[in-house]
Amino acid sequence: MGFGVFIHRSDSIYDDSPAERYQFPRPYLGRVEACVGDWIIYYEPRKVAETRGYFAIARVERVVPDPTAPGMYLALIEPGSYLDFASPVPFTDADGVVERGVLNAHGRMSGRAQAAVRPLSPEDFNRIVTLGLNDSEPLLPRVDAGASLLGFDEEQAPFVFEQPRERVDTLSSRIVRDRIFRRVVLRAYDERCAISGLKLINGGGRAEVAAAHIRPVEANGPDIVSNGLALSGTAHWMFDRGLISLSDDLDILISRQTNDPDGVRAFINKDGRAIAPRRLIERPHPHFLRWHREHCFKP
Numbered sequence: 001m002g003f004g005v006f007i008h009r010s011d012s013i014y015d016d017s018p019a020e021r022y023q024f025p026r027p028y029l030g031r032v033e034a035c036v037g038d039w040i041i042y043y044e045p046r047k048v049a050e051t052r053g054y055f056a057i058a059r060v061e062r063v064v065p066d067p068t069a070p071g072m073y074l075a076l077i078e079p080g081s082y083l084d085f086a087s088p089v090p091f092t093d094a095d096g097v098v099e100r101g102v103l104n105a106h107g108r109m110s111g112r113a114q115a116a117v118r119p120l121s122p123e124d125f126n127r128i129v130t131l132g133l134n135d136s137e138p139l140l141p142r143v144d145a146g147a148s149l150l151g152f153d154e155e156q157a158p159f160v161f162e163q164p165r166e167r168v169d170t171l172s173s174r175i176v177r178d179r180i181f182r183r184v185v186l187r188a189y190d191e192r193c194a195i196s197g198l199k200l201i202n203g204g205g206r207a208e209v210a211a212a213h214i215r216p217v218e219a220n221g222p223d224i225v226s227n228g229l230a231l232s233g234t235a236h237w238m239f240d241r242g243l244i245s246l247s248d249d250l251d252i253l254i255s256r257q258t259n260d261p262d263g264v265r266a267f268i269n270k271d272g273r274a275i276a277p278r279r280l281i282e283r284p285h286p287h288f289l290r291w292h293r294e295h296c297f298k299p
Contacts, residue, residue: 019222085132185211189230
């Protein structure tokens with residue numbers, strides 16, 4: 001097992017779905033197999049417009065031949081392991097290249113930086129994940145004034161890899177995941193309810209919207225922004241109970257079982273469509289919307 005970097009573009013020609021699978025050709029088979037059972041970091045190249053840099057983590061469950069494409073393989077992602085970073089990490093920062101393993105012995109960029117799949121040292125994994133999960137707030141509740149939990153403290157200290165693998169388990173914590181998922185979804189929707197258009201901020205400066213999973217975690221819904229919606233309390237309640245849903249084009253669907261359809265129509269956006277994030281990659285994916293219509297919505 002070992003950490004790795006998988007390059008993924010939002011305009012990829014490969015049959016990728018980062019929270020579910022990563023398609024790659026035979027030359028990378030050995031490198032991908034070395035990551036099975038361990039965590040990888042997704043990276044979007046700098047030449048991509050509005051690149052996300054290092055943007056997410058996931059764990060590789062297994063590798064199988066792609067039944068639809070001879071000579072191609074699929075790295076299948078462990079369900080529930082994918083997580084978007086709260087803060088996408090650029091390739092370089094004030095201290096230089098973040099992923100030091102792409103430098104040669106003379107400190108210059110090597111050919112490794114061009115590899116679509118490459119191994120990642122524990123130190124580089126540490127550095128990137130610490131930066132990526134830093135949402136400027138404590139990720140975990142405090143136990144007392146002097147203690148921190150599972151390697152995350154309020155100053156975002158790096159992981160300590162002398163007790164390394166226990167710390168990696170923190171990446172599966174629902175406390176961590178719910179906090180990060182809320183951050184990335186609310187940022188994508190500018191803290192505005194996708195259904196009502198309301199942007200309400202309480203006296204403490206906190207947005208009064210929740211980050212709702214379209215396909216719930218309990219049904220293997222991933223923590224990816226395209227499986228999320230920013231919803232106010234009322235909209236969230238209706239969505240979870242199947243009283244409203246969305247078409248693939250984000251038209252708001254109202255169940256015939258709603259006892260006050262006129263009231264619901266007055267509550268939703270006037271154009272009858274959900275607000276969408278600006279970036280196409282962050283918009284609700286039809287795959288998840290279809291699941292909600294088939295399993296939750298009450299037509």
